[in-house]
Amino acid sequence: EIVLTQSPATLSLSPGERASLSCRASQSVSSFLAWYQQKPGQAPSLLIYDASNRATGIPARFSGSGSGTDFTLTISSLEPEDSAVYYCQQRSNWPLTFGGGTKVEIK
Amino acid sequence: QVQLVQSGAEVKKPGASMKVSCKASGYTFTGYYIHWVRQAPGQGLEWMGWINPNTGNTNYAPKFQVWVTMTRDTSISTAYMELSRLRSDDTAVYYCARSLAGSNYEYVDYWGRGTLVTVSS
Numbered sequence: 001e002i003v004l005t006q007s008p009a010t011l012s013l014s015p016g017e018r019a020s021l022s023c024r025a026s027q028s029v030s031s032f033l034a035w036y037q038q039k040p041g042q043a044p045s046l047l048i049y050d051a052s053n054r055a056t057g058i059p060a061r062f063s064g065s066g067s068g069t070d071f072t073l074t075i076s077s078l079e080p081e082d083s084a085v086y087y088c089q090q091r092s093n094w095p096l097t098f099g100g101g102t103k104v105e106i107k
Numbered sequence: 108q109v110q111l112v113q114s115g116a117e118v119k120k121p122g123a124s125m126k127v128s129c130k131a132s133g134y135t136f137t138g139y140y141i142h143w144v145r146q147a148p149g150q151g152l153e154w155m156g157w158i159n160p161n162t163g164n165t166n167y168a169p170k171f172q173v174w175v176t177m178t179r180d181t182s183i184s185t186a187y188m189e190l191s192r193l194r195s196d197d198t199a200v201y202y203c204a205r206s207l208a209g210s211n212y213e214y215v216d217y218w219g220r221g222t223l224v225t226v227s228s
Contacts, residue, residue, distance in 0.1 A: 001169075034214045036152075043202055043218035044152065055216060087152055091213035095168035096154040 002026050004088050004099035012105040019075040021102045023088035028068045032092040035064055035073045038101075039084045047086075048073065080106050109133040111203050111219035118225045119193050126189040127222045129203030136184035137161040140206035142215050143177060143188045145199040153199075157206070157213070158186060193226045200224075 003026040013019055023033065031051040036044040046055040048064035051071060061076045075082055083106045088099040114128040129141060143155040156167035158177040165177045176189045186203060201222045204215035 032213075038152075043204075043221055045218070046207075046214060046216045049207065049211060049214045089152075089154075089214070094166065095170070096213055098152040098154065100151050 001095060002029060002090050002093050002097050004090060004097055006086075006088060006099035006102045008102060009100075010103045010105065012107055013078055014107045015080055016077050019073075019078055019082075019104055021073040021075075021086055021104070023066075023071040023073070023099050025069045025071075025090060025092075027093075029090040029092035031067050032090055033064075033066070033071050034089045034091070035062075036087045036089065037082075037084045038087065044087065075104070078104075078106060082106065109205065109217045111205060111217055113201075113203060113219040113222045116223040116225070118227065121194055121226055121228055123193050123226075124189060124191040125193060125224050126187055127201050127203070127224070129186045129188070129219055131184045131186070131205065134205070136179075137181055139208065140212045141177075141179070141186040142204045142206060143175075144202045144204060144215075146202070146221075147196070147199045150199075155188070155201075160186060190224075193224075195226050198224065198226045 005024045007022045033051045035048040038044040052064045063074045085101045085103045087101050110132045112130045137160045140157045142157040155171050158165045160179045174191045179186045203219045205217040206212040207214045
């Protein structure tokens, strides 16, 4: 099973700042990685798939990069509504797995 | 618009079984996989498996292989997830989610609102 390790556990930033979230895989997942956002009390929603493709309706301030074992989700200019937990997910190997999440707090 | 409507919260005793339903609307049910993901209270996301509503084929995560069953009824555009021999650590919110199209069927975009299942004696 591929283990995805996300860092940092919590990120506390002000509106307008840039957020960089990391996801590291225990073995290569090529570009088969997605990012999801989960707000309190809600189901997750897809942000990015195949490492860098934005899902339908996702604002351009969200971008993904990386391949192999190291991936980054960047939020270029934080908005108050970006306060959430962000998860990465790989589909390179079965079983599909999620990372443990990064909580983004807006000051 | 795409909607996945799940059945309501349940309380079960240890050793019992549960069955959660997920009714799809707003798209062709047989055109997209349905995945099941669970989330224990205050914890992260855990993939359980998927079903191809067109063929009925399933793929379960090894952890759940022996005690999960995913089925569907295409006549009413509904998917089901049944978990047997429940334990207290099966207490979680269970989500169904629709896959992306084509070769990206192991990513999901639309999610149900979740079904809270509490296992307690």
